[in-house]
Amino acid sequence: MSSFEDVLAADRRIEPRDAVPDAYRSTMVRQIAQHAHSEIIGMQPEGYWITRAPSLRRKAILLAKVQDEAGHGLYLYSAAETLGVDRDDLTERLIDGRQKYSSIFNYPTLSYADVGVIGWLVDGAAICNQVPLCRSSYGPYARAMIRICKEESFHQRQGYELLLTMMGGTAAQRAQVQDAVDRWWWPSLMMFGPPDADSPNTARSMAWRIKRHTNDELRQRFVDMTVPQAERLGVTLPDPELRWNPGRGRHDFGTPDWDELKRVISGGGPCNAERIERRRRAHEDGAWVREAALAHAARRQEGETG
Amino acid sequence: MSWPLYEVFVRAKRGLNHVHVGSLHAPDDAAALRNARDLYTRRNEGVSIWVVRSDAVTASSPDEKDAFFDPSGDKVYRHPTFYPIPGDVPHI
Numbered sequence: 001m002s003s004f005e006d007v008l009a010a011d012r013r014i015e016p017r018d019a020v021p022d023a024y025r026s027t028m029v030r031q032i033a034q035h036a037h038s039e040i041i042g043m044q045p046e047g048y049w050i051t052r053a054p055s056l057r058r059k060a061i062l063l064a065k066v067q068d069e070a071g072h073g074l075y076l077y078s079a080a081e082t083l084g085v086d087r088d089d090l091t092e093r094l095i096d097g098r099q100k101y102s103s104i105f106n107y108p109t110l111s112y113a114d115v116g117v118i119g120w121l122v123d124g125a126a127i128c129n130q131v132p133l134c135r136s137s138y139g140p141y142a143r144a145m146i147r148i149c150k151e152e153s154f155h156q157r158q159g160y161e162l163l164l165t166m167m168g169g170t171a172a173q174r175a176q177v178q179d180a181v182d183r184w185w186w187p188s189l190m191m192f193g194p195p196d197a198d199s200p201n202t203a204r205s206m207a208w209r210i211k212r213h214t215n216d217e218l219r220q221r222f223v224d225m226t227v228p229q230a231e232r233l234g235v236t237l238p239d240p241e242l243r244w245n246p247g248r249g250r251h252d253f254g255t256p257d258w259d260e261l262k263r264v265i266s267g268g269g270p271c272n273a274e275r276i277e278r279r280r281r282a283h284e285d286g287a288w289v290r291e292a293a294l295a296h297a298a299r300r301q302e303g304e305t306g
Numbered sequence: 307m308s309w310p311l312y313e314v315f316v317r318a319k320r321g322l323n324h325v326h327v328g329s330l331h332a333p334d335d336a337a338a339l340r341n342a343r344d345l346y347t348r349r350n351e352g353v354s355i356w357v358v359r360s361d362a363v364t365a366s367s368p369d370e371k372d373a374f375f376d377p378s379g380d381k382v383y384r385h386p387t388f389y390p391i392p393g394d395v396p397h398i
Contacts, residue, residue, distance in 0.1 A: 017368045064348075071345055078329045081311065087331065088308045144328070151349075293333035294307060300334065 008209055013139035016082035024208055027201075028138050029083050030099070031210065036076035037094045037101035041275050043069045045109045046118060054112060061158050062115060068155065072148045079140040095280045103261060104187050106269030113166055113173075113180040119159015121181070121188040121226070127152050128222045129192065132212035160229065167234050174234075181230070182238045189253075190261045192219040198258070223251050311360040312338040314345075316352035324356050332357075 004020050007013070014020060043066050050066065053059035077087050093099040104122055109115065130152065133145040166173040193199060193215040205211035213221075223242075230237050241254035263269070309331040315324035327346050332338035338357040347355065366374050382388050391398055 015368070017365075019368070067348070071348065074330060074345055075328055081329065086308075140328075290309065290333075293337065294309065297334035297337075 008137055008207075011209070013142060014137050015139045023204075024210075025083055027205070027208070027210065028141065029080055029085055032076055032080040032083075032138075032141055033085070033090050033093070033099050034101060036073045036080060036090070037099060038105065039069050039073035039076060040094075041101045041105045041279060043073075044275055044278055045105055045107070045271075046115055048109055049112060049115050052112070058112075058162070065119070065155055065158065068151050072144075072151070075144040075147055076141075079138075079144045082140045091283060095276060095283060097267075097276065100265065101275075102191060103264040103269060104191050105275060106264050106271045107183070107187055108271055110183070111176045111180060113163070113176040114184070116159045116162035116166065116177065117180040117184045119155050119157075120163060120229070121159075121184050122191070123152055123155040123159060124226060125188045125191045125222050127156060128218050128225070132218075135209075135212060137209035160233070163233055163235075177233075178235050181235045185238050186256050186260075187264075189219055189222070189256045190258075190264075192216075192222065194258060194261065220250055223253050227251055309333050312342070312357045313360050313363060314338075314342045315356040315358075316342075316346055317354040318351060319353055324354065329360060 004014070004018070004024070007018070014024075046062060046069075047066050050059060050062050053062055077090060080090060081087055090099065094101065109118070127149065130145055130149050134142055134149055136142045136145065163177055166177050196202060196214045196216045199215055202211060202214055206214075227237065227242070227244075239254045241252060243252055245252045264272070267273075310333075311329055312332055312335075313329050314327050316327050317324045330338065330341050330345055332341050335357065339355060342355050342357050346352065378384075
């Protein structure tokens with residue numbers, strides 16, 4: 001019989017209904033749900049700008065992007081459900097604060113440049129995090145990640161193209177881009193999670209092949225990828241310690257404010273309450289639609305059989 | 307009460323089988339089909355979609371996997387490589 005450990009040792013995938021340790025199941029549920037919630041909450045900071053987009057082209061692009069985030073959330077809830085959890089229950093857990101979402105979405109979007117910077121830095125960091133997850137040991141999660149990564153590439157490129165356009169505009173537009181970069185750079189680095197020394201679950205997650213790289217490895221990779229893109233764009237990354245280290249063949253960079261990350265995760269970010277309140281309201285305001293659709297389906301079925 | 311779960315299968319292009327792509331919730335079959343289009347074919351990923359209620363799927367059990375698939379395990383003669391053919395026989 002191929003046990004859980006044998007499947008992992010052979011780098012094959014765990015599939016729904018396989019016998020797995022309880023801790024593996026609960027870790028996967030927590031990770032996938034948190035990821036799904038992040039996609040759903042992540043619609044809000046950019047969704048705010050749909051009605052304020054500067055042109056029909058930008059509006060269509062942003063609409064498609066926010067729709068993708070909804071889709072990504074649904075792929076992930078679908079993957080979580082294969083572990084025997086109920087989607088409505090996950091939504092309740094998000095709304096009442098028992099499950100988390102990525103702390104990055106607790107920051108406000110103050111100008112249209114933020115839409116570009118989110119695409120470039122936030123989605124860029126998400127891609128760094130997510131590409132290795134396409135080989136996660138849990139099959140349905142890995143398959144959802146493959147779909148998501150294909151679509152994220154559009155998100156990052158539209159953001160960078162938006163910023164290139166603004167950098168070719170007026171001095172005020174260039175200042176907006178720099179201001180957005182200043183505000184989003186450090187929160188983007190925090191997306192990779194706490195430093196390895198302070199990340200107690202990393203070792204087990206790597207043994208279970210839920211995670212493929214440590215937080216610090218991925219953060220370094222992101223910095224190295226992003227520095228030349230910032231140069232080409234003509235913006236300064238707000239880190240006085242950032243410099244190329246020829247000895248390491250990588251960039252040295254400063255330390256994010258980990259106290260800020262802890263504060264934002266535990267509810268003290270600028271938009272935590274607003275994000276959850278908005279999600280709760282959408283869920284409650286949509287209840288009558290869900291009920292009416294069910295009543296309609298039941299009525300039609302009666303018509304067919306009766 | 308919540309909407310039932312549906313499994314979604316997409317034919318990527320003519321000539322290929324429908325392949326399972328994931329699941330979704332919908333109040334009825336017609337809505338499931340529309341939701342599947344919006345969720346799984348936003349970039350021309352399909353030319354045809356099947357949706358089926360998840361509770362209508364009968365699946366083999368992973369616990370009985372070995373016993374269930376055993377009968378085909380020892381029948382090597384079902385494979386062409388079981389039959390040695392001299393190297394000088396063409397086109398076989």
